[in-house]
Amino acid sequence: MYKPEAENIIIVKDLVKRFGSFVANDHLSFEVKKGEIFGFLGANGAGKTTTIRILCGLSYPTSGKLIVGGFDIYKERDNIKKNIGYMSQKFSLYDDLTVFENIRFYAGIYGLRKNIIEKRASDLMEKLDMKEARDKLIRDIPLGWKQKLAFSVAIIHNPKIVFLDEPTGGVDPVTRRQFWDMIFAASRNEITIFVTTHYMDEAEYCDRVSIMVDGKIAALDTPENLKKTYGAGSMNEVFLQLARVKVD
Amino acid sequence: MPAILVEHIAKNFAQVKALSEISFTVDRSELFGFIGPDGAGKTTLFRILTTLLVPDEGKALVNGLDVVKDYRKIRQDIGYMPGKFSLYTDLSVEENLNFYATVFGTTVAENYDLIRDIYIQIEPFKKRKAGKLSGGMKQKLALSCALIHKPSVLILDEPTTGVDAVSRLEFWEMLKRLKGSGITIVVSTPYMDEASLCDRVALIQNGKIMAISSPSEVIKTYPWRLFSVTSNDIYSLLIDLRQYPKINTVFAFGQSAHISFKEVRVDEESLCKYLEGKGHSGIKIVPLEANIEDCFMELMIKT
Numbered sequence: 184m185y186k187p188e189a190e191n192i193i194i195v196k197d198l199v200k201r202f203g204s205f206v207a208n209d210h211l212s213f214e215v216k217k218g219e220i221f222g223f224l225g226a227n228g229a230g231k232t233t234t235i236r237i238l239c240g241l242s243y244p245t246s247g248k249l250i251v252g253g254f255d256i257y258k259e260r261d262n263i264k265k266n267i268g269y270m271s272q273k274f275s276l277y278d279d280l281t282v283f284e285n286i287r288f289y290a291g292i293y294g295l296r297k298n299i300i301e302k303r304a305s306d307l308m309e310k311l312d313m314k315e316a317r318d319k320l321i322r323d324i325p326l327g328w329k330q331k332l333a334f335s336v337a338i339i340h341n342p343k344i345v346f347l348d349e350p351t352g353g354v355d356p357v358t359r360r361q362f363w364d365m366i367f368a369a370s371r372n373e374i375t376i377f378v379t380t381h382y383m384d385e386a387e388y389c390d391r392v393s394i395m396v397d398g399k400i401a402a403l404d405t406p407e408n409l410k411k412t413y414g415a416g417s418m419n420e421v422f423l424q425l426a427r428v429k430v431d
Numbered sequence: 432m433p434a435i436l437v438e439h440i441a442k443n444f445a446q447v448k449a450l451s452e453i454s455f456t457v458d459r460s461e462l463f464g465f466i467g468p469d470g471a472g473k474t475t476l477f478r479i480l481t482t483l484l485v486p487d488e489g490k491a492l493v494n495g496l497d498v499v500k501d502y503r504k505i506r507q508d509i510g511y512m513p514g515k516f517s518l519y520t521d522l523s524v525e526e527n528l529n530f531y532a533t534v535f536g537t538t539v540a541e542n543y544d545l546i547r548d549i550y551i552q553i554e555p556f557k558k559r560k561a562g563k564l565s566g567g568m569k570q571k572l573a574l575s576c577a578l579i580h581k582p583s584v585l586i587l588d589e590p591t592t593g594v595d596a597v598s599r600l601e602f603w604e605m606l607k608r609l610k611g612s613g614i615t616i617v618v619s620t621p622y623m624d625e626a627s628l629c630d631r632v633a634l635i636q637n638g639k640i641m642a643i644s645s646p647s648e649v650i651k652t653y654p655w656r657l658f659s660v661t662s663n664d665i666y667s668l669l670i671d672l673r674q675y676p677k678i679n680t681v682f683a684f685g686q687s688a689h690i691s692f693k694e695v696r697v698d699e700e701s702l703c704k705y706l707e708g709k710g711h712s713g714i715k716i717v718p719l720e721a722n723i724e725d726c727f728m729e730l731m732i733k734t
Binding site: 225226227228229325326349352353354355356357358360363364367368370371381382383384386387388406407417418419422423426427 | 467468469470471565566567592593594595596597598599600621622623624636665666669682683684685686724727728731732
């Protein structure tokens with residue numbers, strides 16, 4: 184939930200990232216509030232993935248000041264990695280490990296103790312109604328289950344922030360909504376959600392949305408205000424107005 | 432003769448029923464969409480239609496030719512754009528296009544008219560390796576290559592998946608123009624909102640077709656009374672609506688919830704009072720016509 188008075192869990196000030204002569208991120212500045220669902224939208228190639236990689240401590244910016252979860256992006260990357268979760272449609276779980284093995288693996292990576300892992304794993308499988316599937320290989324369970332499990336695993340260490348990079352691509356409409364229920368619930372538990380998506384109805388589930396065009400933030404506001412500002416009936420129209428002229 | 436005729440197709444992979452009892456026809460110059468999530472069976476079906484996979488049961492004809500017996504002839508007649516980018520990433524844009532033209536025994540010049548509108552957008556990058564193109568450009572090159580031998584039937588497997596809303600819109604505009612030139616187009620997509628851009632759609636899930644019709648006809652079959660509800664807090668709204676005894680279904684749609692009732696008489700006032708009692712403010716309850724996604728979810732529940 185967006186509360187203007189809440190602490191800034193992500194602070195980005197004048198972020199620039201160059202690849203040779205190409206400017207992928209061109210002086211980005213924004214803040215994300217604790218517990219907020221922050222939608223990070225943009226056309227393909229607008230520079231979203233570059234920003235996410237920097238925020239996760241996987242790539243250094245060319246210049247700019249960035250604080251993630253209270254930690255400096257240049258000096259405290261290890262602390263950042265311990266305090267964030269990450270999930271994408273392309274990479275989430277290991278297909279040739281079982282449901283339980285995946286949970287144990289990720290919980291271990293995130294530094295949870297053995298006795299805690301056992302408990303969390305069984306709680307999680309109970310909650311997801313996957314107890315019967317405990318010893319099934321990931322490749323043998325339905326896509327919708329995988330997505331829900333992948334999200335749960337990404338927040339198993341109770342991170343301050345979870346980054347979701349197109350988490351719902353290709354999923355059926357019912358499962359997509361169940362997935363968003365989980366996102367809403369995590370946000371109520373004060374986990375900050377940073378999410379990218381190509382589904383414009385999902386942009387409307389976000390507390391605030393930023394739209395990136397050509398490496399710059401072209402707009403940032405609540406979906407409601409954005410629709411008002413651009414005289415649009417839906418976020419899809421807002422997006423088209425901002426991004427249409429700039430493609431490729 | 433329809434462009435495509437499919438009767439009782441079934442296909443299994445080990446224990447997995449990828450397709451069962453699939454029957455449909457596609458008329459000439461029709462833009463026909465398969466709408467369904469990953470794992471619904473769309474790719475398997477398209478691989479059968481493009482003669483890359485043999486069905487276990489049933490028959491499929493493309494331009495009256497049998498996909499099993501006449502596969503060589505069919506391959507000359509169709510253009511296929513697979514879901515996964517399948518061009519040569521280490522060849523340049525123009526090398527890829529020339530290669531596909533040559534394979535089909537034609538030249539780029541001969542059919543340039545057909546691809547000009549699309550190709551012109553990537554021509555400035557014609558010396559660039561295909562692997563170095565952006566998503567939107569790859570998609571345009573793949574479409575150009577699928578068209579260069581002037582196929583009568585074009586089969587596109589999820590051409591807009593993972594593509595942003597602007598490129599998606601442009602892609603559909605291209606398809607509309609191609610349809611105008613007489614080409615039959617079969618396209619699949621997981622985006623429900625793209626259904627309205629097709630002449631007819633098949634809603635597919637778990638290897639079965641749940642409905643085939645024009646988008647407006649599909650919408651007419653929605654059986655319940657539907658409302659859109661908004662309040663100041665969408666998450667609590669969804670939870671509270673699900674507790675309300677008379678409601679049939681509750682689904683989030685952007686900043687509102689779509690709720691359905693089986694009863695014809697719906698007491699909107701009591702619902703409003705109930706929500707107020709739960710602490711909601713700014714409540715709006717508006718009757719609504721179903722969209723394709725409402726229908727898709729209804730069909731999913733039913734089956």
